[in-house]
Amino acid sequence: MPASFPYASTLARRLGLLIALLLIATSATATPAKAKKHQKNKAKVNHHSPSQRHAAPKPAPSLGLRPELQTLAQTLAERQQLPLPWVRDLLGQARWQASVVQAMRPAPTGTPKNWATYRARFVEPRRIQAGVAFWRAHQAQLQAAQERTGVPMALIAGVLGVETLYGQQMGNYRVLDALTTLALDFPPDHPRAAERRALFESELGQFLRLAQQGVLDPLTVRGSYAGAMGLGQFMPSSWARFAVDGDDDGRIDLLHNAADAIASVANYFVQYGWQPGVPTHFAVQVSASPADLDALLAPDILPTFSAQRLQALGVALPETATTYPGKLALVELQNGSDPPTFVAGTDNFYAITRYNWSSYYAMAVIDLGNAVQAAVQLTDK
Ligand SMILES: [Ca+2]
Numbered sequence: 001m002p003a004s005f006p007y008a009s010t011l012a013r014r015l016g017l018l019i020a021l022l023l024i025a026t027s028a029t030a031t032p033a034k035a036k037k038h039q040k041n042k043a044k045v046n047h048h049s050p051s052q053r054h055a056a057p058k059p060a061p062s063l064g065l066r067p068e069l070q071t072l073a074q075t076l077a078e079r080q081q082l083p084l085p086w087v088r089d090l091l092g093q094a095r096w097q098a099s100v101v102q103a104m105r106p107a108p109t110g111t112p113k114n115w116a117t118y119r120a121r122f123v124e125p126r127r128i129q130a131g132v133a134f135w136r137a138h139q140a141q142l143q144a145a146q147e148r149t150g151v152p153m154a155l156i157a158g159v160l161g162v163e164t165l166y167g168q169q170m171g172n173y174r175v176l177d178a179l180t181t182l183a184l185d186f187p188p189d190h191p192r193a194a195e196r197r198a199l200f201e202s203e204l205g206q207f208l209r210l211a212q213q214g215v216l217d218p219l220t221v222r223g224s225y226a227g228a229m230g231l232g233q234f235m236p237s238s239w240a241r242f243a244v245d246g247d248d249d250g251r252i253d254l255l256h257n258a259a260d261a262i263a264s265v266a267n268y269f270v271q272y273g274w275q276p277g278v279p280t281h282f283a284v285q286v287s288a289s290p291a292d293l294d295a296l297l298a299p300d301i302l303p304t305f306s307a308q309r310l311q312a313l314g315v316a317l318p319e320t321a322t323t324y325p326g327k328l329a330l331v332e333l334q335n336g337s338d339p340p341t342f343v344a345g346t347d348n349f350y351a352i353t354r355y356n357w358s359s360y361y362a363m364a365v366i367d368l369g370n371a372v373q374a375a376v377q378l379t380d381k
Helices: 010-028 042-048 067-080 084-092 098-105 117-122 125-137 139-149 153-164 175-185 193-212 238-241 258-271 289-299 307-312 349-351 359-380
Strands: 279-281 329-334 336-344
Touching: 067 084, 067 175, 067 193, 084 175, 084 193, 098 175, 117 336, 117 359, 125 139, 125 153, 125 279, 125 359, 153 258, 153 359, 175 329, 193 238, 238 258, 258 349, 279 349, 289 329, 307 336, 329 349, 329 359, 336 349, 336 359, 349 359
Parallel strands: none
Antiparallel strands: 279 336, 329 336
């Protein structure tokens, strides 16, 4: 858990106010803190909590005095058709989080990607073991989701493992604080700052709407620095669009209810075009010319090429893939200074990247889920 929030004492509250005033005075010229490697993966948020990064955590300042907050409250109340005084009151209780802003800064350029290292972070004994325990505890719900949607149990288990270590690391930031901070102060030096700030403003609106519907308690819900919540780390907009009631108890609770989380992850993939029975990818060997390789990698993860076309351009497919009827994407996973790993991704691979826009993420989810399933089957024998 992170540093306790500054409600504990009047002294802390006064300190917060003081810092808020100081911040208002200096915000125009504030310089970023020391460059810290951008955490691309949501699951790592938990290693990033203020309590771990600073020896003596300072109370987060209140945002209540910022004039922009009033404008923001008005915008969101109108857009989501919420009572303005209620929105104002809630946003007034948000606390500014420096580490949330910091975490959004772009990664330093030139950092080589390394699939082997990335994979090893997630496909490792502790996470597999936690996955086996989760699988055993929720096998019926995983099975039911697979039967209803065609999304494999292993894939759902892989997502929940990579996202939150099966609910053990769901994030330490109050979602209200994270989203309000980013809606006001998304780092302006980010290449897509305006677009991203607008996105977090929209997510904050959706979060308030969920709160108003009584789905969650806006003052206590915690999540990642980006405002992702629960076992599957759903953003508020995803909660609103894709969350389903997995155990038919009339409520959707992605924070505490594994059945709801499992069914909602499966539904997410269904909504992004999951095709039952279709594999996610094929391992391939590439001996394409540099020019052909450029052409093959240009569409990135979007399935574009037929199996025949890939073969013609120097991509060796396994036997099972040569008759694959759909389109494929050639996906390159870099391994630092070692040769890259290549896979041919299907539409289902693409669907996984809608959960988190990264082929590294998609492969880690697939590999972890398969490792968990294999471990379950091994111990079943
Ligand atoms: Ca439920």
